Amino acid sequence: MDKEWKHPFWENYQKDRITAKLIINHSDGKTSSSTATVSKYTRDGKLTEDYELIIAQNGIEKIDKNTKEREDRHRQRHETEKRKRSESEQARKLEHLFNAKLEVFEIDSIKNSTNRKLKSRIRKAKNIYEMQAFLGMLVQEEYNNEIKTK
């Protein structure tokens, strides 16, 4: 049986733990593989056999390089996910804003209002708060008109 360690990377900044793919070539010709994490030291402070084998098969530089590439990949994925979440949140807000505007325009006093300027300001509002501010102004105006005509 012989062991082959592939794609190793440091698990921590102390560089005393390595994760790698372990391929075991068995004496009956069969091969098995798994992912394993190996510590640098045994309990009594000696270097572990597997650690020494990984270093011998791959070299420190290769492990450093793999670790950096892995970190970069993770960082990039994290940034992409963050960007997607932010875009999705922004889209959700705009969708909500559009649907809210359609509902607002169906309120009787707004629907029947002839004040195109304020209706336009409601329509062009960039967020729900701006929309509500102009909506309040228009409702107030319509209310005042109603009082006057009574």
Add this chain to the structure above:
Amino acid sequence: MKSKQSKGFVIIASKRIAFYYSAINLIESIMDYIPDAQFALFTEKRFLDQRAEDPNIQVFDCEDHIRSKLYGMANSPFDLTMYIDADQECQHEDIITIWDQIGDDDMKFVELTKDKRAQGSFVEVAAPIPSTGDKIDLTLCGGVCLYNMKNPLVKNFMQDWWDMFVVQDNYYEWSKGRKNRPKEDRWFPEDTPSTMLRWDQFTLWWLVNKVPKYKELSIGIFKENYRWNWFTSFRQDENGNHHLVNKHPILIHHSASMNKEFIA
């Protein structure tokens, strides 16, 4: 002397009252920038309220049909017509340039580009027809269309689009078990993927690519493409810039995001 062309927007609101509400919002959003714009609103009588009594809006009756838009497009009262899906909203003053966009073309569309973001926004964009060896490629979007009805061939095109879609849709409904076998002969190959029959873009693809007489038509793409039909599914970046366009969109399409169940 060059005769004066009538110019106007065609908007259709059928099936659900939410489309009527959105259509009114679309009309008023265009009026925000072009106060004297002319509109033809094709809708069902049951939806109408006083907002459609505006002197700039001509109201026409239409069927409770999923693609009444095609009927409305074919029956536009204007020479130069801009059709816009009812679930859109005008958000930029460049709408005033609409009538110049036609240039020397008979029709102008927005093109669905191969961009991943754009392709991902549509359910189906391509499919083969094995018997003819054709590959249906739905590159022209039907969300907006600027066209010159003064050209009789354009008028025929629009009428065929509606008539052929009705047949195609009857076959689609039959394939889903919702209708009896249609009486009309199918105009499309029998092995056309049935999923394609849902889309009026398939009819459009057929008319543009498979009907010889329409090869004479000059069909163009809007210069700033998606600015004239920007789907909310394209999304904005962290800084609020709209993807796939260089300037704020003129028409925003709320296709999937609009609340269609909304009843005031």
